Amino acid sequence: MTMQNIISLFEYQFFQNALMAAILTSALAALVGTYIVSRKVVFISGGITHASFGGIGMAYFFGLNPFLGAVVFAIGASLGIEWISTKGKMREDSAIAILWSLGMALGIIFVFLTPGYTPNLMSFLFGSILSVGKADIVVLAVVLVVTSLFFIIFYRPVVDTAFDPEFARTRGIPVTFIRNSMAILVAVAIVLSIRVMGIILVLSIFTIPQNTALLFYGKFSGIIKGSVLFGISGSILGLIAASAFDIPGSAAIIFMLTLQFLISKGVALIQKR
Amino acid sequence: MSKPLVSIQNLTAGYNGTPVLKNVNLDIHPKDFLGVIGPNGGGKTTLSKVLLGILNPFSGQVSFPSGRPNIGYLPQVSQIDHSFPVTVKEVILSGMARPKTWWKPLKKEHKEKADYLINKTGLSGLGNRPVGQLSGGQFQRALLARAIINEPQLLVLDEPDTFVDRSFEGELYTLLEELNKTMAIFLISHDIGTISSLVKTIACVNGTLHYHPSNVLTADVLKVYNCPIDLIAHGPVPHRVLKDHE
Numbered sequence: 001m002t003m004q005n006i007i008s009l010f011e012y013q014f015f016q017n018a019l020m021a022a023i024l025t026s027a028l029a030a031l032v033g034t035y036i037v038s039r040k041v042v043f044i045s046g047g048i049t050h051a052s053f054g055g056i057g058m059a060y061f062f063g064l065n066p067f068l069g070a071v072v073f074a075i076g077a078s079l080g081i082e083w084i085s086t087k088g089k090m091r092e093d094s095a096i097a098i099l100w101s102l103g104m105a106l107g108i109i110f111v112f113l114t115p116g117y118t119p120n121l122m123s124f125l126f127g128s129i130l131s132v133g134k135a136d137i138v139v140l141a142v143v144l145v146v147t148s149l150f151f152i153i154f155y156r157p158v159v160d161t162a163f164d165p166e167f168a169r170t171r172g173i174p175v176t177f178i179r180n181s182m183a184i185l186v187a188v189a190i191v192l193s194i195r196v197m198g199i200i201l202v203l204s205i206f207t208i209p210q211n212t213a214l215l216f217y218g219k220f221s222g223i224i225k226g227s228v229l230f231g232i233s234g235s236i237l238g239l240i241a242a243s244a245f246d247i248p249g250s251a252a253i254i255f256m257l258t259l260q261f262l263i264s265k266g267v268a269l270i271q272k273r
Numbered sequence: 274m275s276k277p278l279v280s281i282q283n284l285t286a287g288y289n290g291t292p293v294l295k296n297v298n299l300d301i302h303p304k305d306f307l308g309v310i311g312p313n314g315g316g317k318t319t320l321s322k323v324l325l326g327i328l329n330p331f332s333g334q335v336s337f338p339s340g341r342p343n344i345g346y347l348p349q350v351s352q353i354d355h356s357f358p359v360t361v362k363e364v365i366l367s368g369m370a371r372p373k374t375w376w377k378p379l380k381k382e383h384k385e386k387a388d389y390l391i392n393k394t395g396l397s398g399l400g401n402r403p404v405g406q407l408s409g410g411q412f413q414r415a416l417l418a419r420a421i422i423n424e425p426q427l428l429v430l431d432e433p434d435t436f437v438d439r440s441f442e443g444e445l446y447t448l449l450e451e452l453n454k455t456m457a458i459f460l461i462s463h464d465i466g467t468i469s470s471l472v473k474t475i476a477c478v479n480g481t482l483h484y485h486p487s488n489v490l491t492a493d494v495l496k497v498y499n500c501p502i503d504l505i506a507h508g509p510v511p512h513r514v515l516k517d518h519e
Contacts, residue, residue: 038358157375160367163357167419170325170346172372218403220358 009243014130018239018249021132024140025196026205026231031147032189033206034223035182037214039162042207044081047096049190049202051077051103056124057110066124067191073103074187082183086176127198127250129239140192147185151224158182159220197250205231208257215268234260276338277302278427278457279324284333286316286323292331293319297482301427305457306449308472308488310465311500315479317461318349321429324459343371345425345456349432350413355405361415362387362400368419383422390418394448395441410438417445427457434464446471465490 009015036045052074059069077099084095111121120128151158161168161178169175193202213226238253245252277300287293294316301307309317322328323335325346345368365387366379391400394414404412413433420428433445449458449471460472475485477500 034358040354154376156367156379157370159359159363160370163359163364163367164348164353166327166352167346167348167367168370169327170344171368171370171375173370173375214358218358218405219360219363223358 006240006244009240015239015243017132017134017137018129019236020137021129021140021196022235022239022253023232024137024144025193026209026235027228028140028144028147028189029193029205030209030224030227030231031151032186033210034213034220034227035158035162036186036206037210038220038223042203043093044078044096045186045190045206046203047081047100047103048074048077048187049194049199050100052187052191052194053107053124053199054103054105054110055107057107057114061110061114066120067195070191070194071188074191075184077103078183078187079180082179086179123198124194125198125200126248127194127196127201129196129249129253130242132195136195143188143192147189150181150185154178154181155221162220197253201250201254204254204257205235208254208261209234212257212261212264215264230257230260230264275303278305278337278339278342280334280336280338281323282334282336284320284323284330284335286319286328286330286333288319293480294323294478295481297333297478299476299482299484301457301459303426303457304453305459306453306471306473307457307459308469308475309459309461309478310463310475311478316482317478318431320478320482321346321431321459321461324427324429342426343423345420345423345428347413347417347420347428347430347433350409350416350435353416355407355409355412358403358405360401360403361391361396361407364404364415365390365418365422368422371423386422387418390422394418395444408438410441414441414445417448421452421456425456427459428452429459429461431461432463433460434462 010019036042052070055069055071055073056066057069058073059066080099081092081096084090085092123131157168157173157178160171161173161175165175165179168178190202190206193205196202197205209227209230210223212230213223217223217226234257235253237256239249241247241256242249242252279299279301281297281299284297285292285295286297293314297316297320299320309320311317319328323330325344362384366383369379369383369386388400391397394417396411396414396418399407399411404415407415417430417433420430430449434442449460452458458472469488469490472488475488475490477483477485477495479500483500
């Protein structure tokens with residue numbers, strides 16, 4: 001594919017939409033992903049992601065918007081895990097694994113029970129960034145604005161609560177409110193990102209750019225900035241590669257994000273010497 | 274005798290329905306320096322959590338005769354994620370949050386206080402360093418600065434001697450003695466040497482609490498209080514040891 005062809009891609013509506021979706025999703029994942037990675041709760045996010053498939057299946061069965069089902073299940077799983085971790089009545093990692101599997105199982109059962117052909121099942125699993133429409137972009141933009149506002153207003157309490165929730169509690173910070181709010185924002189961000197990346201691969205945009213940023217930045221706000229940068233660049237490069245070589249967008253994006261990480265790791269190692 | 278800062282009466286507390294502490298009574302006065310000793314699982318940390326208001330007791334009363342005091346807290350360092358992406362200054366400033374103003378932005382004087390404490394705790398030049406790049410001892414010092422930045426009336430320290438750099442240990446104890454001029458201190462320690470050389474009074478916590486109104490301990494006293502802890506002292510030389518007993 002020539003440079004000419006690559007530039008001409010940008011003229012197509014589908015590519016512009018995909019680009020917009022990738023940029024918005026990267027920004028959203030930068031905020032939420034920094035929180036997930038810093039708190040070392042990536043496994044929890046995996047549980048939420050797969051649990052949401054239960055909602056997708058049930059929504060299909062009842063003729064509702066599958067993303068609505070996904071959001072309800074994701075928020076339920078996220079708040080449920082938050083509750084389990086504070087009450088400590090069961091092994092947290094086992095609880096996550098159970099929710100993870102149960103969600104997937106419910107999704108599979110309901111999809112199976114739904115009469116007729118279930119459209120877009122593959123797109124839920126692997127993403128469908130190249131078929132993103134205006135409505136998806138508007139929803140992404142609104143959620144990004146809401147999430148950004150929450151981070152701007154409550155930045156220090158969010159970081160303080162993530163770093164040392166027990167101490168934050170002694171200082172009178174409403175830790176439960178902050179953690180539950182973040183649990184909801186994480187769930188919503190994950191479900192929206194499923195559009196771009198698919199359930200199987202969505203965790204990548206919440207972890208790879210953040211770990212790349214960690215090579216260069218030591219503080220929370222720096223990692224957010226770095227994640228936005230690396231997330232957007234990886235997504236754009238991935239989209240170009242996907243269009244050029246006719247390969248799935250999500251996989252191409254992950255490949256580029258990982259390449260970025262490896263190059264950055266190399267640069268960081270050289271800088272140390 | 275001045276009014277106590279905190280008055281605990283008939284306190285029973287624990288986790289998941291199981292009491293760890295039963296019928297604990299304790300008054301903490303403004304200039305107290307209380308050493309809290311006892312075996313693992315005996316309830317020292319549980320007591321500190323009730324004091325800090327982060328654990329609700331099963332029964333009993335915790336009252337504040339002069340109004341709820343500002344309480345500073347240095348938790349066990351091992352419980353906190355050393356690799357979390359946050360700088361020394363940010364950690365210290367997180368101690369400025371208070372119940373009614375936690376959501377308000379920080380002011381210039383708060384940041385100046387943090388700078389002052391960074392120097393005071395021997396962390397000069399490390400303010401913008403991520404805590405992951407600090408040694409265990411330096412990290413603990415940042416957490417201590419966090420505990421005192423809000424000028425508390427009562428400072429709760431949970432085993433500060435576990436992580437402290439040997440080189441800073443003497444300075445830590447000097448700092449605590451200085452802080453005791455303006456605040457009460459509740460110090461949980463496994464190190465009997467720390468206890469006897471620093472504190473004014475001792476509490477043995479082992480399911481219940483025995484108050485010892487001096488800092489001199491003998492093996493008999495520990496036996497009476499059912500406080501099965503080692504009498505072997507360790508720490509920097511020179512340092513005070515226990516009083517001889519026959």
